[in-house]
Amino acid sequence: EPEVTQTPSHQVTQMGQEVILRCVPISNHLYFYWYRQILGQKVEFLVSFYNNEISEKSEIFDDQFSVERPDGSNFTLKIRSTKLEDSAMYFCASGRLAGPTDTQYFGPGTRLTVL
Amino acid sequence: QKEVEQDPGPLSVPEGAIVSLNCTYSNSAFQYFMWYRQYSRKGPELLMYTYSSGNKEDGRFTAQVDKSSKYISLFIRDSQPSDSATYLCAMSEARDDKIIFGKGTRLHILP
Numbered sequence: 274e275p276e277v278t279q280t281p282s283h284q285v286t287q288m289g290q291e292v293i294l295r296c297v298p299i300s301n302h303l304y305f306y307w308y309r310q311i312l313g314q315k316v317e318f319l320v321s322f323y324n325n326e327i328s329e330k331s332e333i334f335d336d337q338f339s340v341e342r343p344d345g346s347n348f349t350l351k352i353r354s355t356k357l358e359d360s361a362m363y364f365c366a367s368g369r370l371a372g373p374t375d376t377q378y379f380g381p382g383t384r385l386t387v388l
Numbered sequence: 389q390k391e392v393e394q395d396p397g398p399l400s401v402p403e404g405a406i407v408s409l410n411c412t413y414s415n416s417a418f419q420y421f422m423w424y425r426q427y428s429r430k431g432p433e434l435l436m437y438t439y440s441s442g443n444k445e446d447g448r449f450t451a452q453v454d455k456s457s458k459y460i461s462l463f464i465r466d467s468q469p470s471d472s473a474t475y476l477c478a479m480s481e482a483r484d485d486k487i488i489f490g491k492g493t494r495l496h497i498l499p
Contacts, residue, residue, distance in 0.1 A: 277431075306487075315476075315489045315490065315491040315492065316432060316487075316489040317489075318486035318487065318488070321484070323484065328484070329486060364432070368483075368484070375483060376422060376434060376437050377434075377487060379424075379431040379433070379434075381431045382429075382430065382431045
């Protein structure tokens with residue numbers, strides 16, 4: 274069964290450094306998302322991406338964040354200058370959303386630790 | 389009022405019992421309702437997906453949506469220790485819209 278994959282599974286970085294989190298969505302999906310989950314908190318929406326542009330972004334997704342689909346298979350989230358409060362699990366999700374029962378499928382997540 | 393409210397638990401029930409998990413919400417524009425299961429430090433795994441009001445059954449799992457009361461439920465019959473996880477309710481206004489999650493209910497099924 275196809276699944277969303279994410280790399281790395283765990284990333285440790287120093288405050289102020291740039292990180293890139295990578296995702297490979299399910300191959301025939303057209304809608305892509307990033308969510309994050311701070312430890313002990315709810316899963317929160319960051320950004321949605323469709324047709325090579327951002328569809329919607331939350332207030333969390335400020336100028337430090339950017340997303341890109343550099344080729345036909347990868348979907349990346351870049352944090353330009355990490356802060357301590359960026360420490361969280363980051364989940365990529367994708368969906369085909371072509372039928373009444375289609376929804377978003379989540380990857381296993383990247384745990385980001387900012388020191 | 390928070391957009392989606394969910395009792396965080398933990399909820400402990402004996403193996404074989406029927407489990408009832410619930411969420412309330414405030415946004416009447418929500419049309420799509422999901423239940424995800426999440427194991428510790430893993431990604432949410434879709435369990436059930438319902439459009440608008442009504443019931444949906446899949447094996448031991450039944451999802452109910454009551455839009456008039458803004459209340460959704462997940463029932464697990466014949467609960468197993470392997471059902472022990474955090475269950476997240478989630479909803480969206482449109483299929484391609486952002487998903488709004490509840491905080492999750494931690495469920496323990498006791499052997």
